[in-house]
Amino acid sequence: MSEIEFWFDFGSGYAYFASLEIDAVARRHGRIVRWRPFMLGTAFKVTGATGLSRTPLKKDYALRDWQRIARLRGAPFSLPPHHPPIALAATRACYAVERDDPAAVGPLVHALFKAYYADGVDIGVADEVVGVAARLGHDPAALAAAIASPELKSQTKTMSESAVERGVFGSPWMFVDGEPFWGWDRLGMLDDWLARGGW
């Protein structure tokens, strides 16, 4: 089945909101979502950008905008005081799970996003990530070991670098058949692109 690649950093509020909508977009067009968490900081090293929540003016707009999107979509949203998280453990957990069961990644991504943006769980902490995964039935000891393993550290680094090599510099970032779409606010255009087969 054809894919929608969904690249994102767990620390991105816009990625959270897009994660709530991308499954429906994929379903409408008979595609599956390929979840591709990565460390946005890898791209920032190339673009010179800083995170939204660390940038004057942008952070105030982003917070207001996230609350506006949450009201618009009826989505739970409560930004933790420790925002933004360092999403290394959460990212590694997704690739660890994908190795054994690719279909289990989506539910884990949704659970991690919900834990952070709705329930205030600090998914920057590996133990919390393991806890979220355990409630979905994943083996906590095995996952904790995987998160700390050289293989997963290396894979996360490689994925982040490969994203940047393909031009990804923001989150969320979607590819359909190689065509790039940056941002929550491009979901409508992505939907249109799939419906029309591009233009």
Place this chain on the structure above:
Amino acid sequence: MSEIEFWFDFGSGYAYFASLEIDAVARRHGRIVRWRPFMLGTAFKVTGATGLSRTPLKKDYALRDWQRIARLRGAPFSLPPHHPPIALAATRACYAVERDDPAAVGPLVHALFKAYYADGVDIGVADEVVGVAARLGHDPAALAAAIASPELKSQTKTMSESAVERGVFGSPWMFVDGEPFWGWDRLGMLDDWLARGGW
């Protein structure tokens, strides 16, 4: 009549595309567009950002995205080789014209955008700006003098600073009744906001 404030830098491709649509949005809601050109560099000093066309990765995406938007909207678009322009003269010309005839600003903005993004005229050059305005019936000598005057230099600086004080850091940027919307891709949300009276 109520307004839509439309803040923009003439050097912003996304502002060009938004300028092609904002009049229709305003008309639908019985509003007028208040054209507010400013120097985006004033905001960059606060956010630490650089222009899209000077930023690795972002510049490639932006060029591809502008061409995609142009095809989608059937809008003429041909990025001049000297992009981005320094929009000081064009910005000052708008405020000079506004002083005498506020209703004449919109047509001048559209003409300057078209000159640059469709016809390859370098509106970073004051003489070219005056030429575009002259074809709309403005007095070239008076406008050239106004562009070079301390009053217009000062007003442009003040407008740019006031934009940043109100949180503006990108282009295009719209305010409706104090509510901020950043980006061409938020025109739909802005339209929705006006239709529903906010949410």
